[in-house]
Amino acid sequence: MQQLHTPHVVVVMGVAGTGKTTIGPLLAARLGVPYAEGDDFHPPANIAKMTAGTPLTDDDxxxxxxxxxxxxxxRAGLGGVVSSSALKRSYRDRLRAAAPGVVFVHLTGSRELIEDRMSHRQGHFMPTALLDSQFAALQPLEPDEAGVAVDVAGSPEEIAERAVNALTDLPEPAQ
Structure with missing residues (x-):
């Protein structure tokens, strides 16, 4: 398996349960760049709200x-992979404002598949009860947004491979 390198900073996005935390590190390894877990950037108050089953507000x-x-x-110009739900266009715009060359890998799948995967997770703070609020907030990537959609059916390795292949077709980021 050839390791690719990209100067892109890739945000692995999608609703809870799509596999951002699983696919992100696999994708980073394939691209030869570091991975950062988006959940680690949440302040404790956000984790407490989600653990209690309360959806986050935009202000949160x-x-x-x-x-x-x-x-x-x-990581601009160096590359990296970070996970973030990035559900709304305004969230992605905010990320792009901070890091203009960022691209998105939107992990997509049926609600049934995602709910099934969430129900088998252990030790994660996000309850399945919040999945409806995630889908309600989701605004898929628009044509003018740098990124790709990748279906989450299949093994993590297959999903990461589809993501790498899709990213290969993206133009290099402007510096």
């Missing part, structure tokens, strides 16, 4: 997105 998300954007900015 701004500091989290700014922290992810700061990490992505620091």
């Amino acid at each position: 998300r701004w500091p989290w997105l700014d922290a992810i954007g700061g990490w992505a900015h620091g």
